[in-house]
Amino acid sequence: MSPVNSDDSAGEVSGGGRPLTRKEIRAREKLQTTQGQSIIPPQAFETGPAGDPTPPEPAQQMPSKPEPARPEPSLPQPADPQTMMQPAQPPADAPGESYPGDAGDEPAIDSRDHPQAAPTVHEPETTALYTVAADNPAPAADNGYYDHHEDAPTGPYAETEAHYVYQDAGLHPAGTYSPDGQAGVEYHGDDGEDLMARAASRAPKGPSKKIRRRRRFLALVLTLTLFVVAFSVGSQLLKPLLGADAVADYPGPGTGEVTITVPPGSGAKAVADELRAKNVVASADAFLKDFMAAGGALSPGDFSMREEMKNSDAVAVLLDREQGKVMYIALSAGLRVNESLQAISEGTGVSVPELTALSNDPGQFGVPSRAKNLEGFLAPGEYRFPLGTSATDILQKLVTTTLDELKAQGITDPAKQYDVVTVASIVQAEGGQAEYGDVAGAIYNRLKPTNTETNGLIQSDATVTYGLGIRSFYIDEDQKADKTNPYNTYANTGLPAGPIGSPGKTAIDAAAKPTSNDYMYWVTINLDTKETKFSRTLAQHNVYVAQYNAWCNDNPGRCV
Incomplete structure (x- = not known):
């Protein structure tokens, strides 16, 4: 018999308090195969060989004492796998014959009002391990299955379709069970109960193997990506510390x-x-x-x-x-x-x-x-x-x-280039390198038309000595007053006739972009250090000149 009918003979009652009909039993078994995680797949059922079934005996009232158990039928040989996979074919109707239960949807007789009748057992030519009469009620404890009333078979096939054979029929010895005096009902012992227990206790199905493999693959790819990124960033940060990115030699020429x-x-x-x-x-x-x-x-x-x-x-x-x-x-x-x-x-x-x-x-x-x-x-x-x-x-x-340096400083006009080189040559000769910008600024201040302090005179000793063709830090008053010397900036206003030497890059840059100041005088008070003093008035300038003379007295032969 089917595992769903392996309970006591009192029968399972439906929601309305009555025993289940054959249609309800059939619907319950279908629901078990579809909603019970395929515990018993539909392919596991098979009817006996096709043929005219023996008509069932008319239902008799069961005596109060149960009848002896029917002898255990011999086990059939396992059917062919292909045959096992095919649904059972209903037997052909015999003319003039009718079967119990042909009324279809008529409810079963309530056991509370009538004596319990023994189930009618139909014996096909090949006996199944689990055989259940169509009128046998389902067990009360069916682990959460619901009743259905639509698909129960009716007519002469109802009883035939209630017989099934499990695929593992040959693995369990059949036993005879007659609850409450019902004889002839074959029961498969504890194996059926274990099967139902496993079905009830089975945990929800987890992710499929394909999804798990995909997750593992994605986790592996993510881990490798993070490792590569961390390695690349770390190596770039460590290169300067380890000197890995240092260049040993330039290709030249420079x-x-x-x-x-x-x-x-x-x-x-x-x-x-x-x-x-x-x-x-x-x-x-x-x-x-x-x-x-x-x-x-x-x-x-x-x-x-x-x-x-x-x-x-x-x-x-x-x-x-x-x-x-x-x-x-x-x-x-x-x-x-x-x-x-x-x-x-x-x-x-x-x-x-x-x-x-x-x-x-x-x-x-x-x-x-x-x-x-x-x-x-x-x-x-x-x-x-x-x-x-x-x-x-x-x-x-x-x-x-030289011309490239002038252009680099924005001096492109030839006339201005000549003036800048001339100023740069004076700066180169007069000032210490640190004061080139201030010396250039003071020279341009003296060249301004508004200059009333020196009235346009640059008054550079270096220009005078250049015009004289000598190199000396000392010139007398007669030499300063000689206007015939075109480079004499004491007697002649404005710039000298031309440059007085070859200025370096620093001097050219200072002349091209002088430091803005209001100085009118400058004097180098130390010929060794090139220290230069600047002033706005002649009185202050004379003070610095006295310091220069003192240095010359302290260093004989240097100021000639």
């Missing part, structure tokens, strides 16, 4: 101009640190390694280098190894044109007369038309030219360097 001073007795390590600090080389350690491998010795002096030079090139400059391969020129700031041409001749081998002839024709080098020669336009610094470079190309390089 740009700009950097002056490196090597004092007497200086070591290679100190020079390497200075080169790195001024961005001449990429790594002090790498440069020091290349320098030691070259096997040379340092020589004191000033060396002109470039930013971002190749280590081997910087080593060659410090060891003077380029001198035999190139023409080397070193020009100091403040040199007059004749002094510059002499230095160029010594570095290149070109004669001074040839260089002077070129300088006296300044128009070919692109300088302003007011220039009589290249005075003020031969930029100071260190230069290296390939062997065989012409004198014209050498001078053009020096002039172009």
Whole structure:
């Protein structure tokens, strides 16, 4: 019999207090297969072999004493799997025969009003392990299943469709159970009860294996992504600390101009640190390694280098190894044109007369038309030219360097370029480097038409000595009063006739962009430190002049 009918014979009552009909039993079994998590799949049922069933005996009233249990029928051989999967076919109706329960929806007789009748058992040719009469009531405790009333079979198939065979029929020995005197009902012992208990206690079904695999995969991908990101960020943060991103050498040849001073007795390590600090080389350690491998010795002096030079090139400059391969020129700031041409001749081998002839024709080098020669336009610094470079190309390089600096400061008009170079040459000769901006500002204050303090006179000793063709810190009153000297700014108002020397980059920048002030006077009171004092009145200026004279007295022979 079906597990749902394995309760006592008192029968399960419906919501209205009556026993279940065959239609309700059938509906309950269908509900069990669909809502009970497929505990007993529909494919597990099978009827006996097709054939005319033996008509059931008319229902008899059961005696008060239960009849003896019917002998246990022999177990049938397991049916073919394909047959097991097919629904049972109803037997053909025999003419003139009728079966109990053909009334369909008629309710069963309430056991409370009538004596309990023994269930009618239909014996098919192949006996099922679980056989239930259609009129047998369902068990009372059905673990939450609901009653249905729509799909109960009616007619002559009702009894036949109430017989089922479980797929595991061969695994459980059949027993006979006759609750309350009902004989002939075969019961499968505790196995059926265990099956129902497992169905009732089964936990809700969790996520499928596919979903769990997808979740594990996504978790793995997320973990790997976080690891890669953390590793990348950490490595970038640690690179500067570990020096992993440090460049050992620049490709060269470099740009700009950097002056490196090597004092007497200086070591290679100190020079390497200075080169790195001024961005001449990429790594002090790498440069020091290349320098030691070259096997040379340092020589004191000033060396002109470039930013971002190749280590081997910087080593060659410090060891003077380029001198035999190139023409080397070193020009100091403040040199007059004749002094510059002499230095160029010594570095290149070109004669001074040839260089002077070129300088006296300044128009070919692109300088302003007011220039009589290249005075003020031969930029100071260190230069290296390939062997065989012409004198014209050498001078053009020096002039172009000065013109480029003027343009960089926004001075593009040729007439203004000439004036700026002239002021810059005075600044270079008069002031200490730290006061270049203030000296330039004071000069422009004296050139203003509103100047009543000096009435347009610059009054520079350096201009007078330039016009005299001498170098001296001392000039007498007669020299100051000589108006025939076109460079005498004591006797002649305005700027001198032209530049008085070669200004460096710092002086050009100060003349192009002077410091705004209201100074009218300046005097260098210490020729060693280049300390310069500024004043607005002549009285204050004379005080500073007295300090200068005192320094000269303390340093005999220096102020001549």
